[in-house]
Amino acid sequence: MPLAPPLPPDPSPRLRETRFSNPRLSGVGVELLRLAELYRRVPHEVLRRPERVEFALLLVVDRGQGAHQVDFRPVDLAPGRVVAVRPGAVQQWRPGADVDGDVLLIEPQWLQPRAGPGPAAGAGRRLEDWPSDFTLQAREQARWATLAGLLREELAQPTLDELSVDTARELLQSLLLVLARGARQAMPTQSPQDLLCRRLVQEVDRRVMSRPSVADLARRLGTSVSTLGRACQGTLGLSVKALVDRRVALEAQRLLVHTQATAVSIGEQLGFSEPTNFLKFFKRCAGVTPEQFRRAQRQG
Structure with missing residues (x-):
């Protein structure tokens, strides 16, 4: 589509x-x-x-x-x-x-x-x-x-x-x-799991434009995929992939209201090889299409 x-x-x-x-x-x-x-x-x-x-x-x-x-x-x-x-x-x-x-x-x-x-x-x-x-x-x-x-x-x-x-x-x-x-x-007392999750959030933030995989994040943080998954689920209540998706969706939202770039261009910047994949991703995360989101923000 x-x-x-x-x-x-x-x-x-x-x-x-x-x-x-x-x-x-x-x-x-x-x-x-x-x-x-x-x-x-x-x-x-x-x-x-x-x-x-x-x-x-x-x-x-x-x-x-x-x-x-x-x-x-x-x-x-x-x-x-x-x-x-x-x-x-x-x-x-x-x-x-x-x-x-x-x-x-x-x-x-x-x-x-x-x-x-x-x-x-x-x-x-x-x-x-x-x-x-x-x-x-x-x-x-x-x-x-x-x-x-x-x-x-x-x-x-x-x-x-x-x-x-x-x-x-x-x-x-x-x-x-x-x-x-x-x-x-x-903030509550920081456990080793909490500290690992904080490092994870910072790493996702730094690499959001490349949509890092869970395996890549685990490698960069010097831990296993399973350990990273337990830390993210235990501290934030969601999977590592869901965390990455949420941060990528936020970056897409920022770009939609901050630039005049088309949804196709923004999807490419965020590593989506097919425009339809970005459209489905954004609608799943934000509940509306990119164009609907941009229009709603501009109308205040």
């Missing part, structure tokens, strides 16, 4: 690809603003459209109730809630009059582990090890508020000299450590 013909030209805007673009803070690579400030800067109809961010975005809510969406998954917002949006993810704002909090934007290079001895050198900056959303306890909320206030003051200096830049980056690391502790508290 052939794929449906490509969509006709769509007058609605393409997905925004948002990059770090504050000239004043480009030398720092960090910006901290209030959610209410963002709502004042950008029209709500623009915010509501999906965007793919090319930096890390950390939202820490301190007032009100609301919602957000990351990679097409809804996230409830409440005081103490943290939403971690990784570079390359698709997000949608859901402006709410009573919701406020801190929005921390970070260029990706400032999330890399520091050079230094010992395994703790990069502690606190591995966003890929955090849940995509979690809640800070009261002590961490208070620490975040104090450090965020200091960072905000430093970034507001009339002149950002070398000392200001160094101070801002040190405060950033302290803020990330506060969130890292909150993320760790939100």
Whole structure:
């Protein structure tokens, strides 16, 4: 069965690809603003459209109730809630009059582990090890508020000299450590099986465009297919193949809303040799055809 013909030209805007673009803070690579400030800067109809961010975005809510969406998954917002949006993810704002909090934007290079001895050198900056959303306890909320206030003051200096830049980056690391502790508290104790599953998820994420086989993943992770399968089933409740399929489907969804590429082209990028195979795969995973998914996202 052939794929449906490509969509006709769509007058609605393409997905925004948002990059770090504050000239004043480009030398720092960090910006901290209030959610209410963002709502004042950008029209709500623009915010509501999906965007793919090319930096890390950390939202820490301190007032009100609301919602957000990351990679097409809804996230409830409440005081103490943290939403971690990784570079390359698709997000949608859901402006709410009573919701406020801190929005921390970070260029990706400032999330890399520091050079230094010992395994703790990069502690606190591995966003890929955090849940995509979690809640800070009261002590961490208070620490975040104090450090965020200091960072905000430093970034507001009339002149950002070398000392200001160094101070801002040190405060950033302290803020990330506060969130890292909150993320760790939100996760259950990690067993060897859990750690293997985490490595599996990261490996699938790195190799999503090649649709890796279970055998290839096991070989790369230095374990057996059966051990890997037990870890994935025990921790995530699904098979390794289902995990790969879910991540490939997410990448297809990102490409459908982020680019103008046809479904045929996206299927080829993701390693499907036949267009019909990609169509069946996507419909099985998403419940709709690629064209239906793209149209629904553009219509909001």
